[in-house]
Amino acid sequence: MDTHLRDLRYFVAVAEELHFTRAAKRLFVSQPALSKQIGQLEQSLKVELFQRDRRRVELTPAGHKLLGYARELLRQWDEAQQAVAEAARETSL
């Protein structure tokens, strides 16, 4: 359960590209690093998120389910950061 928010960003990128190399480029990370992180995420969830068979990367049902949550979590974290920054600004007025 000690997962980085970054792992969710990585996951969303791969889920959207369905292609590790392109996702890695988009994330400005090497492709092996990305592959490893996804692997560890799967391991920590004890679930396969992608189907790598047949020269094709596809989301598993579990992966698809996670995608919705991951996007929402990231969106909410962005919102939280903004809200916190705003609260701090108001305080120091």
Place this chain on the structure above:
Amino acid sequence: MDTHLRDLRYFVAVAEELHFTRAAKRLFVSQPALSKQIGQLEQSLKVELFQRDRRRVELTPAGHKLLGYARELLRQWDEAQQAVAEAARETSL
């Protein structure tokens, strides 16, 4: 923006206890480690979350704002994990 979900758990614990030593005990972490992590979270957000003055730990307005988001994020992550596990179970039936 590369924050651990764990940092949010740490933050919530301190916010609820308003006491680093007790929160650390509850988290099974040493108190200096906890103090440092909170400090880094504040630094990464560029915001003070706690007021440490006067032998009293209090939430700042920004901290209070974050608390709501942090709880929600953690709740949602729990939910996501369960949902993913369930999706995987259904798949393998």
Place this chain on the structure above:
DNA sequence: AATGCTTACGGGTCACGTAATGATT
């Protein structure tokens, strides 16, 4: 041979615990 994911490996950063320090009562 080319494409694309994974495994191996070395190096730098990060998180932790113990110990020391600072500050308040």
Place this chain on the structure above:
DNA sequence: AATCATTACGTGACCCGTAAGCATT
């Protein structure tokens, strides 16, 4: 002196990039 948070410091784990491996076309 006691309490409680922060700073210092050394160690083990983690993340990354480069290089090598493996499979498919």
